[in-house]
Amino acid sequence: MATASHKNLPYPDVEQLKARLDEYMSRHGLRSTAQRRLVTELFFESREHLSIEELLEKVRRRDSRVGYATVYRTLKLLKDSGLANERHFGDGVSRYEVAHEDGHHDHLICTECGKIVEFEDERIEQLQEEAASRRGFTLIRHKHELYGVCADCRRG
């Protein structure tokens, strides 16, 4: 496993993510291109929930010739490889986040400024499991989003 020797390393270990992607790509006969390296690196370094458009913008600051379809396809690749999760927060656009290896989290979304905060609550997960099994369902996954106004916006 990668070592997090610096406290101020970008949050998910970018080098490890790159290595996992390389492994996936070679296993599937995929090629390493300048565009893919650029898109995936910027994505891995980001801690936000990016839309295709937003990531494209970041990418074009470094190389203005990259096309929308390339970012789209690269995010699809990341999703397929398990390194990215696709999320929908009800504004009609897909957003992507780096997939944590250690399990799952849900989201709090500020309806004013769009800020997205992650949260986890084992007790809620338990109650979900209970609600599902009580109704005869075997739970596979869930979607749990809380919409509200964040402290900054309430003050503002």
Added chain:
Amino acid sequence: MATASHKNLPYPDVEQLKARLDEYMSRHGLRSTAQRRLVTELFFESREHLSIEELLEKVRRRDSRVGYATVYRTLKLLKDSGLANERHFGDGVSRYEVAHEDGHHDHLICTECGKIVEFEDERIEQLQEEAASRRGFTLIRHKHELYGVCADCRRG
């Protein structure tokens, strides 16, 4: 308030819903047309989570000349009047349900057959409130969906 004198009345009291809609429409200078009456009646009588297309199909069995746009606009009207809720279950189409006057519920969705079951758990609502306020958010609404396989499909 409407009286539920028959036990086998369609579930949400259709007459009451119609009355609420009439009230909203006259308050907003809107007109009662044959199409609107047909669309809203079929919607109110339904206990399902209908897409525009599905409701259109029901409507056209009674009057084949009704257009998609009319159903779309009538559902928008119902949403605006608070009588319908719009939901998104991740298959790319909007679905509508009759808005219960007595609070809120969430959904369990079968990934095999698409069956949708409603559930409510006050304990989960509490924990959500707690998760939000702990992070400085004032909760406005939430979205909570559990995806799994229902008993029927597991047997099948």
Added chain:
DNA sequence: GCCGTACTTGAAAACGACTTTCAGTTGCTC
């Protein structure tokens, strides 16, 4: 009951966010 007009309707065009196609480009293996 008949008018006038603002509200409605259905068909079709427009929209927005992807998703796919296609002709030209480029990693990678031999």
Added chain:
DNA sequence: GAGCAACTGAAAGTCGTTTTCAAGTACGGC
């Protein structure tokens, strides 16, 4: 270094709405 399958960007296509527009009606007033 050649060959070819994978990749890329631009543009076209898809899909589920959403809006436009010309023709069709409720419905309050006469």
